[in-house]
Amino acid sequence: MAQTRILVVDDEPDIRQLMGDILEDEGYVVETAENGETARAAFNREEPDLVLLDIWMPDVDGITLLKEWSASGRLDCPVVMISGHGTLETAVEATRLGAVDFVQKPLSLAKLLATVKQALGKRQAAPRPVAGPRGGDTEPQGSSPQMQLLRQKAEQAACHDRPIFITGEAGSGKETLAAWIHRLGGGDSPFTVLDTTRVNDDAVACLFGDGAESGALEAADTGTLYIPEAALLTREVQVLLSAILEARQWSRPGEASPRPLRCRVIASVSGDPMAHIDNGDLLEQLYLQLNVLPLHLPALRDRPQDVPELVSWYTDWFSNNEGLAWRAFPVSALNRLRNHGWPGNERELRNVVQRLLIMGGEGEVSVQEIEDALKHPATESSGGPATTLPSAFELPLREAREQFEREYLVYQLRKAGGSVGKLSDAVGMERTHLYRKLRSLGIDPKTIASESAS
Template sequence: MASGQILVVDDEPDIRSLIKEILEDEGYQVSTAENAEAAREVRRQSRPDVILLDIWMPDTDGISLLREWAERGGLPCPVIMISGHGTVETAVEATRLGAYDFVEKPISLAKLLLTVERAFEAGQLKRENEGLKRQVPVPLEPVGSSRPMQALRGQLERLAGHDTWLLMMGEPGSGKESLARWLHEKSARRIGPFVTVAPGSLAREHATQALFGLEDSGGVQQGLLEQANGGTLFLDEVAELDPELQLRLSSTLERRELIRCGGREPVNLDIRVVAATAQDLDNLVAAGRFREELYYQLKVVPLAVPALRERVEDVPELLQYYADFFANRDKLPYRLFPVAVQNRLRNYGWPGNLRELRNLVQRLLILGSVPEVDLIEVEQALGHGAGTRAPRGEGFDIDYGLPLREAREQFERVYLLRQLHEAGGSVGKLAKVVGMERTHLYRKLRDLGVDVKAVARED
């Protein structure tokens, strides 16, 4: 990875050449522009880490260009003004618009390098802080000493040394995003952004702009793909991409460049892609519901993430890990999980995987009043204790101890299973009964772990 990308905007060829040579000797990648129009074009095609901007230029002066950037969504990065004969008013205006610092002509080599270095560090710190704000605050470190986790950790450590794209396959809640973040932090791209794309959460009418960005007379809006430049793009549940987006994404990844909505010229794309799915993409490809070319682009290295029930020997270690984590992060009282409790939780099925265990520990720390967790409160937290469940309907109890999403999934599974039995195992009949489009219904049944063929055999 390069030290950083610098854009030098100055109408004097000798100044541009001198600064470019000095900065390239320090390991920076340097682009130059002789005026405001050329600077706009360079910025449209790339994402500089620092801009050196001359104040006095023939077409559009540096202050006007700075104002233009500031008014169109904020400055793209730290901007250092180059001034030969600036005034106090000019300095005040540039500072008000967000200029990072000034370098005066004739340029001092020591001052130039120090200012650029500080500006680069300030921009990097800002991006890291913004990334942290977007992150779900969960531990990154893969926890567990079981054989499956040792194998998985070893694979990730080897992959961290390469820029290979990979496809993570595992059940919902198994920790795929946390593993992707850990891989990113171990890789050479760790100073770059980590951007998560959850296709299922993108509004259909705005999904293309959200992914690929927008370019019009009002300026440039970077999409999620471009925001990941220099870092890692995590595609969460990639099977949720609609066919049009699959085609456009495949073409973009193949060329390693994107075209923004409304744009004409391509923008270079330097990203590592980590995709994740809980669905069987082989079957989706065979059924024509997932593009084969995109599947093989993403599946350079397939990585199976085990469900928690496949590594239950890690449960005691995970309980302690999350108890420490929430005690430190949320200042909750630390609680011990005695052997009897550990044993009970080792023998629990964990349908919600790591997410369910993490939520359980947090709930027990919040609601507990004694230093040790006991079996009764564990059973209540799992929904097996008196007072936590209320009978509702024929043969089904609603678990009021679960988060809304998990309770809804629990109900949907029981409801669809019963209706599927009554439909004789026919998904076509079931779709008519429940009022769902068949493709969406198949996806829902897979997500809920309903084996249609098994139901059909039973009937």
């Protein structure tokens, strides 16, 4: 089998050498070019399987080369753009001309290798439909003043096609709200949910499509593209989405003419978006573009009067759609559920109701059944009494999460002997993001390494 040939075009010798060495270690055949002229010659001579092309070069820039190759009709290999200070306009233009992805300097080696693999494989992730007991066929439940006001604002937002940004804790029903807004304003048009994990692996194919496969933007058409947990997207994907929203157009790779952005975009994050911006997880410009019509879902613990209504709704849904036995919840059982803190919000309540219908007996649901259903495995020892809850349980969510992350990463870093590379493999986190996370938590790998060596 012929080896895969990669052409690396970059005017910085250190970058060329680094990429060449890494890619050759991975088994690729690498040709390098230091400027536009040598890149032209190498492209015609080598017929590469992939081109890594720097945007900014002194003689002929990467966009010009990409435009030439695209216009010639000979661009039958994927092109990944490299930039140290790319703009939204160049991202849009490069995509329109056929670039399948881009990486930013300073280079993350893990990101580079993942991008190369994805560009060569051209994997396509199909958008998933909404499914489950809280899809777009129902409005968000609850008669509390908070939910009545939320539904009123959502109905107003549904009359316009401007971006909507939904905030709320995990499990609070952000996708349900997005799907309901779509149904109010979109009729029979598609509601497309972007897979935030897969788009991080293959952004261009997942958003714009690849070959005969449609991407998320084409699938959404005149409907709604919902982006859950936008802060989990890589910076590269966020820059690309920001470029699309700025230009209000997009192109499939290799298309000469851009297509107008016809879908409404709804995005969401769990927690405080400003905290995500401060932590570097959310691009401020993308947030400002999405936050045209902001909506906030209140936590379930802040509206306990909605619990009985939700219990009734879920009980009926599981009985009618999954064939589970319908059971009554007496006042004593509902009061116990109202008094629970619901850290997992509506998702946790839904799971508890389903558990009671599947695992419970016949007749009314008892308070003891609810106590058993609410027990968390982490609060019990094997066959013994409940143990003391960790001290972090008494902290606000953000502080508790920060405490856990610090203790977890210190533990894993000690196991790795202070090696950030080994830590990256162990926790499944890209090395560049991991360094940033360690700095934000005040963890010094060198100190851990010296402690491990002593």
